[in-house]
Amino acid sequence: GAGVSQTPSNKVTEKGKYVELRCDPISGHTALYWYRQSLGQGPEFLIYFQGTGAADDSGLPNDRFFAVRPEGSVSTLKIQRTERGDSAVYLCASSLDSGGATEQFFGPGTRLTVL
């Protein structure tokens, strides 16, 4: 079956602009995670959704970052007033069950470059 998909695969924007990154999880997966990964680092947790609600958003770095999952499937990560330090690969993952005990399946990521 289809895996996790993310669009766009690459996004180049200018400092101060607004961007939206989309994640389509595996069908039937109730849990969805967003991470960002900088070069040479592991993925950094941003937010976790169980269904439509954000169960843990403690990893969002500041109020410029926001994520939604209105129908419990597709999720959008929104970044306002982008800064050069936001440049990274943004990864989305989904898993079948809630909690962290089950395998997370990752999408290929969106590479965000802020000029």
Added chain:
Amino acid sequence: RKEVEQDPGPFNVPEGATVAFNCTYSNSASQSFFWYRQDCRKEPKLLMSVYSSGNEDGRFTAQLNRASQYISLLIRDSKLSDSATYLCVVTDTGGFKTIFGAGTRLFVKA
């Protein structure tokens, strides 16, 4: 102190070698533990879960020591295809927030 710490390596080993990776975590109440593998410019993929009793999957053996807050991964008879970054992963007490280590890079050479 980082929540999950790993030796970044790189580890350069010949084919057929045995190599061990270590990982420590800071939250004694952490619930679940994993090793993920990430190839260059690819997404992470689950290698194996880690249990206190230890678990083995072919050439790979994972161990968890809750008292020492220590996780290990042993790879026997290394293959060229094992070359990748190995990520130590811990979930918090609620089981939601997932913390990745920075990863350990492995290069297996012929």
